[in-house]
Amino acid sequence: MKIKNFLEIDKDITLIALSYLLNKSKNYLLLNDQIDLNDEITNKLNAIIKKVKNGYPLQYALGRWNFYGLDFITDERALIPRPETELLVEKIIKADIKKEKILDIGTGTGAIAISLAFNLKESLVSGIDISESAIELANENKEKFSLDNVDFFVSDLFSNVFDKYNVLVSNPPYINKKDYQNLDKALFYEPKNALYGGDDGLFFYKKIIGQAKNYLKEDGCLFLEIGYDQRNAIEKLLEENSYANINSYKDYNGFDRIVFAQVKEDIC
DSSP states (O other): OBHHHHHHHOHHHHHHHHHHHSOOOHHHHHHTTTOBOOHHHHHHHHHHHHHHHTTOOHHHHHTEEEETTEEEEOOTTSOOOOTTHHHHHHHHHHSSSOOSEEEEESOTTSHHHHHHHHHOTTOEEEEEESOHHHHHHHHHHHHHHTOSSEEEEEOSTTTTOOSOEEEEEEOOOOBOHHHHHTOOGGGGGSOGGGTBOOTTSOHHHHHHHHHGGGGEEEEEEEEEEOOTTOHHHHHHHHHHTTOEEEEEEEOTTSOEEEEEEESSTTOO
16 A cells, blocks of 8 residues: 555554654654555554554554654653653753763653663663563663663662662652543543552642652752643642752643752752
8 A cells, every 4th residue: 555545544553653664754744644554554544543442542552752862762661751851851861960870760662761871871770660571661661772871670669779870860650540530531541550640630739848858968959840731739849848949841732741859958
């Protein structure tokens, strides 16, 4: 079949899927829609379109997804990397702080940890997750990018953490009970423990903020991704736990998305 035939079936899915399968831009595909696809690509694309039409996430159907310029292996073992989380990575990379040792809490695919390790060659990055299968996936991604400055291990929050770090970063589960019950069908394919943050969505923030100082060096900084309506609650938690220089940042859609805090004033 020609590209044109698939575009007529579903333009959006076809363009995204073929951009990965053929390693071509969407503009190229649109300008060359008379190209005949071989049987292998045709079968793969048909299978992807069928799965997505049935509610399966496109990222899982493809088995890979781009995050901060890197193509990560993606499947149901871990949360799909989101574009807004790229801002979290960018803030850390560009921040004028010490970054010798970084810990990513709830690493999932390893997207945050690996992106940081890839771009900060002098940093030692660790990623932890309660899920053994997520850690397996993160290690597969580590091997894909041949990185030697990142490692992953199983830990229920800080249960297996015995070191101190310059930076703690986390995109924890933050969907509350009410919102979780109303999620889009496709999101139910993702691990619940990577999405659900308790009745108020703050369960993991309370745990992380309450314990983080025990694992941060004196120059330590904390970066958290948050839900669009959680800034006030999380800033209050940070204040109650005596963090300094608390700041928040909006994402590209204007929603509150990142909260930053320091262990001590005027250190970072």
